Amino acid sequence: MFELDRNSDVPLVDQIVERIAALIESGQLVEGTRIPSIRKLARLTGTSPFTVTESYDRLVARGLIEARTGRGFYVVRRPAFAALARIEAVPDPGTDAVALVRQAMSGARSLIPAGSGFLPPGWLMESVSTSVLSRLSQARRPQAWAPCPPQGLPELLEQLAARLVQRGIPAGTANLLTTSGASQAFDLIARALLAPGDAVLVEDPGYFVLFAQLRAHHARLVPVPRTAEGLDIEMLEELCRAHRPRAFFVQTLLHNPTGSSLPAPQCHRILSLAEQHGFAIVEDDVYGDLCEGPAVRLAQMDGLRNVIHVGSFSKLIGPTIRVGFVAGEAQLIAQLTERKLLSTLSGSSLLESIVATVLESGRYQKHLVDVRARLARARREARRALESVGVEFDDANGAGLFLWGRIGHGIDVDALVRQARSESILLARGSLFSAAERASGYLRFNAAYSSAPGLLDFLRRTLPQSG
Numbered sequence: 107m108f109e110l111d112r113n114s115d116v117p118l119v120d121q122i123v124e125r126i127a128a129l130i131e132s133g134q135l136v137e138g139t140r141i142p143s144i145r146k147l148a149r150l151t152g153t154s155p156f157t158v159t160e161s162y163d164r165l166v167a168r169g170l171i172e173a174r175t176g177r178g179f180y181v182v183r184r185p186a187f188a189a190l191a192r193i194e195a196v197p198d199p200g201t202d203a204v205a206l207v208r209q210a211m212s213g214a215r216s217l218i219p220a221g222s223g224f225l226p227p228g229w230l231m232e233s234v235s236t237s238v239l240s241r242l243s244q245a246r247r248p249q250a251w252a253p254c255p256p257q258g259l260p261e262l263l264e265q266l267a268a269r270l271v272q273r274g275i276p277a278g279t280a281n282l283l284t285t286s287g288a289s290q291a292f293d294l295i296a297r298a299l300l301a302p303g304d305a306v307l308v309e310d311p312g313y314f315v316l317f318a319q320l321r322a323h324h325a326r327l328v329p330v331p332r333t334a335e336g337l338d339i340e341m342l343e344e345l346c347r348a349h350r351p352r353a354f355f356v357q358t359l360l361h362n363p364t365g366s367s368l369p370a371p372q373c374h375r376i377l378s379l380a381e382q383h384g385f386a387i388v389e390d391d392v393y394g395d396l397c398e399g400p401a402v403r404l405a406q407m408d409g410l411r412n413v414i415h416v417g418s419f420s421k422l423i424g425p426t427i428r429v430g431f432v433a434g435e436a437q438l439i440a441q442l443t444e445r446k447l448l449s450t451l452s453g454s455s456l457l458e459s460i461v462a463t464v465l466e467s468g469r470y471q472k473h474l475v476d477v478r479a480r481l482a483r484a485r486r487e488a489r490r491a492l493e494s495v496g497v498e499f500d501d502a503n504g505a506g507l508f509l510w511g512r513i514g515h516g517i518d519v520d521a522l523v524r525q526a527r528s529e530s531i532l533l534a535r536g537s538l539f540s541a542a543e544r545a546s547g548y549l550r551f552n553a554a555y556s557s558a559p560g561l562l563d564f565l566r567r568t569l570p571q572s573g
Contacts, residue, residue, distance in 0.1 A: 107142065107151075118153055119160050119161050123164050137183045140177075140178055140180050141171060141178075144158045144159055169184075170182060206314075219532045220531060221532045221534030223507070223508075224425055225421065230423060250455050256453075257439070257443045258453060267279050276409050277415075280439065282431055283439050284431050284453050285430040286429070291416045291430050291432045293319055294446055296323045300320075300325050302323070305325075306351060306352060308329060309337070309356055310540050310544065311332060311540050313539070325352075328349050334364060342375075352385055353386045354385055356390065357390045357391075358373065358390075359393065359402075362392075367397065367401070368402070373404055374407065386414060387404055387412055388416060389414065392417065392430075393421065393506055393507060395417075396481065397506070413434075414433070414434040415432070429457050488553045491556065496571050497512065498514075499511055507554065510548060511551055512548050513547055515547045517547070519547075523535050525568065529560070530560075534549060536550065
């Protein structure tokens with residue numbers, strides 16, 4: 107019927123599945139044809155019945171064959187209609203925030219994700235070792251398979267509290283709530299704090315997904331200019347007086363997209379303004395673990411009185427590990443827990459157990475050391491490479507995952523992004539990161555991917571070159 111390659115890295119089960127699927131798709135096995143029994147195919151291929159059984163189970167799951175009781179396996183008769191994807195025009199996905207996120211999370215292997223917000227998968231998988239998964243699968247942590255309490259897995263909450271205390275942030279388990287990444291944290295906070303029409307201070311440039319979330323809650327976004335030197339504090343004071351904001355969403359460390367961190371004097375001034383004008387500060391610390399050396403956080407200075415601290419492990423353990431957290435006053439955490447319960451019931455005990463195990467093992471700290479070193483090298487190489495093809499940078503002292511590059515005015519950035527996408531390159535246009543729709547002459551680059559020859563060749567062809 108077919109032969110298997112015993113020297114291949116492809117498992118025998120996968121080979122059988124693909125061989126039979128190819129015979130069906132090519133029409134060599136027509137609809138209604140009975141295929142060999144499990145024992146017969148095992149003899150023909152020189153494999154075990156268990157291997158064939160697993161292969162047939164996968165083919166059944168794919169809808170290619172079906173089991174008929176007492177009669178064997180048959181090729182499935184499929185309805186005679188064209189797939190919708192073949193007969194309907196696929197719309198242009200555009201260049202907005204949703205298009206960027208969708209493409210960044212598509213998983214396409216050919217894509218150069220120069221505008222994404224994720225580290226390369228090869229940098230992440232080492233943190234979740236086979237021993238971690240083995241401990242969970244062998245039920246050494248039975249809580250991984252039980253319902254997760256709405257506030258979060260107690261073991262993880264205890265570890266988070268200990269980590270925050272080490273950073274000088276006074277937090278107990280009553281001050282913590284786990285979330286499905288930072289995105290759910292921001293959504294819950296917006297639900298708890300904001301009413302339609304409330305003024306909300308946001309950094310400009312800043313995190314574009316947050317802008318979309320806040321607009322969905324009908325908040326009134328008030329942009330605060332941020333540069334390589336930090337926030338425009340004088341403008342912040344004027345905006346506080348003019349708009350009476352309800353909250354300020356701010357990234358203290360390794361800002362997305364500029365890579366800058368706020369100096370301590372600015373942090374003190376922000377806290378003073380929050381006290382004076384009565385607004386809450388939501389501190390986005392998603393990338394803070396990538397910061398080397400001493401780091402100043404608003405929650406550390408404030409003690410969670412006016413600061414709500416948000417973190418996540420999705421960026422550094424892996425995007426499939428949708429585990430984030432909120433730290434704040436106990437009364438606020440109780441309100442957020444109730445809203446989480448009403449929207450998603452609870453989180454995932456399995457995912458939270460993975461994070462708890464990784465933290466407990468000490469692997470996370472070692473992983474951070476490795477990622478920081480890799481990222482520092484990649485950042486230096488990417489900056490040199492991008493400058494060689496015409497990209498300019500305002501800041502020589504940024505750090506972390508992102509480079510905020512200026513490509514000049516007069517360039518049709520939408521057309522540039524679409525052309526890049528046609529060549530399997532993901533670019534993030536600067537105006538997405540501006541609530542005031544500025545920064546049109548900028549692109550956000552992911553340092554881990556921005557030395558790719560395909561990206562550099564594209565930019566060399568499309569950007570104006572000096573000299």
